Amino acid sequence: MRLLTHNMLSSNIKGVANGFPLGLEVQKFVEKQVDFNPDFLKNMFPKIEWKALVTAAKTMGYAELPEEVESSMLESEDFLQKFHHALLELHLEEGALICPETGRRFAVTKGIPNMLLHEDEV
Amino acid sequence: MDCNIQIDMHKHSSTTTHEREKANRGMVLSRMPSRIAQIKLISRHTEVYEPCDDSFALVDALLADRTNLLEHRPTICMEVGCGSGYVITSLAIMLGQEVEGLHYFATDINPHAVRVTRETLEAHGVHAEVICDNLASGLERRLEGMIDVMVVNPPYVPTPEDEVGIDGIAAAWAGGENGRSVIDRILPVADKLLSHRGWLYMVTLTANNPGEICSNMRKKGYASRIVVQRSTEEESLHVIKFWRDADVQVQAREPIITDRRPPMSIMETLLSQLPQLPFWGSSRTRDGS
Ligand SMILES: C[S@@+](CC[C@H](N)C(=O)[O-])C[C@H]1O[C@@H](n2cnc3c(N)ncnc32)[C@H](O)[C@@H]1O
Numbered sequence: 001m002r003l004l005t006h007n008m009l010s011s012n013i014k015g016v017a018n019g020f021p022l023g024l025e026v027q028k029f030v031e032k033q034v035d036f037n038p039d040f041l042k043n044m045f046p047k048i049e050w051k052a053l054v055t056a057a058k059t060m061g062y063a064e065l066p067e068e069v070e071s072s073m074l075e076s077e078d079f080l081q082k083f084h085h086a087l088l089e090l091h092l093e094e095g096a097l098i099c100p101e102t103g104r105r106f107a108v109t110k111g112i113p114n115m116l117l118h119e120d121e122v
Numbered sequence: 123m124d125c126n127i128q129i130d131m132h133k134h135s136s137t138t139t140h141e142r143e144k145a146n147r148g149m150v151l152s153r154m155p156s157r158i159a160q161i162k163l164i165s166r167h168t169e170v171y172e173p174c175d176d177s178f179a180l181v182d183a184l185l186a187d188r189t190n191l192l193e194h195r196p197t198i199c200m201e202v203g204c205g206s207g208y209v210i211t212s213l214a215i216m217l218g219q220e221v222e223g224l225h226y227f228a229t230d231i232n233p234h235a236v237r238v239t240r241e242t243l244e245a246h247g248v249h250a251e252v253i254c255d256n257l258a259s260g261l262e263r264r265l266e267g268m269i270d271v272m273v274v275n276p277p278y279v280p281t282p283e284d285e286v287g288i289d290g291i292a293a294a295w296a297g298g299e300n301g302r303s304v305i306d307r308i309l310p311v312a313d314k315l316l317s318h319r320g321w322l323y324m325v326t327l328t329a330n331n332p333g334e335i336c337s338n339m340r341k342k343g344y345a346s347r348i349v350v351q352r353s354t355e356e357e358s359l360h361v362i363k364f365w366r367d368a369d370v371q372v373q374a375r376e377p378i379i380t381d382r383r384p385p386m387s388i389m390e391t392l393l394s395q396l397p398q399l400p401f402w403g404s405s406r407t408r409d410g411s
Pocket of ligand 1: 180202205208209230232255256258275276
């Protein structure tokens with residue numbers, strides 16, 4: 001699971017008002033090289049919750065992202081490379097996503113998060 | 123849809139059709155290996171839906187529309203109910219990967235299916251983010267309005283309502299009354315997730331009443347057309363493409379004035395095509411029993 005996906009997932013438990021961002025519990029992560037496409041990054045930038053990405057990247061041991069961002073940074077190749085690395089190249093393989101409101105764990109196994117809810121959660 | 127749920131007397135003949143179909147695919151594929159997923163590289167599991175006529179029809183529809191899809195330049199594509207991964211893998215091979223700026227998401231409610239999908243993707247050297255989810259419930263909030271292409275081969279077989287969504291392989295086909303239970307839950311989700319230029323490709327059966335599905339979607343502002351229509355021994359399948367259409371949206375908002383002719387784009391939608399199609403009218407007796 002890429003951090004792009006982490007940035008797009010939220011806790012969907014009934015009654016949870018603020019299910020984003022999910023906490024990250026990392027048991028195993030891998031880095032995989034992904035082809036760089038600056039246009040994609042520029043497209044996605046406005047859609048990304050930046051603080052959530054910074055925190056998630058740090059949890060995965062990557063602390064190079066700036067805390068504060070503005071769109072002018074997209075002109076910088078150096079910034080785009082860091083953004084690319086954090087968003088697409090850090091993969092959570094084993095661990096969990098944690099609902100920020102209830103603490104409920106959503107397991108991540110073989111890189112696949114399981115967002116299925118129990119009957120009493122829907 | 124999968125042969126082993128058909129009534130017994132069809133069982134033998136349909137199995138041989140599927141085997142033949144798969145053999146044919148193998149031949150075609152060995153000649154042009156790079157266009158779609160290869161049957162021999164599809165991962166399998168007893169609880170996971172194997173690529174069948176409906177899966178092939180969907181991939182053929184995507185291939186038929188490939189030039190349009192490439193011109194459309196989608197950023198995010200998504201499959202709901204990915205099963206073996208045959209369709210999302212084919213789409214990723216067909217349209218390209220990250221280097222072209224394309225990204226893929228795939229969900230399935232069956233935990234075996236998502237694992238199998240990941241293996242199928244890896245066997246072909248392509249990537250999609252795979253999530254075990256009921257439709258897209260964990261993604262809906264944040265991915266709203268971001269999906270440019272969505273593909274769905276839903277559980278569409280008419281079954282008793284209580285078979286819908288039960289564990290294991292039955293969830294792959296059980297569609298409840300008229301096979302519409304899951305379809306009718308998918309459409310609002312698709313409407314929410316699709317971007318303003320989003321396209322949806324969905325497999326339906328005649329028994330699902332595709333005309334009504336299209337008319338419901340039209341009320342939400344979508345035009346539609348049949349991309350692939352195919353009759354097998356026991357079912358009549360069509361892959362329908364939906365897209366947001368400004369004229370349809372205007373029409374959907376305004377009450378229709380009787381003496382005004384609808385604009386051409388609406389005339390061209392599926393709604394007006396359906397009555398001319400040969401299977402129209404015989405749906406209940408052919409598939410609905
Ligand atoms: C007909 S199979 C199609 C599989 C594959 N896409 C193909 O074309 O071969 C339907 C798939 O939808 C999945 N499914 C059924 N209900 C679902 C739901 N509520 N959310 C996500 N997936 C679902 C099933 O597990 C099954 O894998």
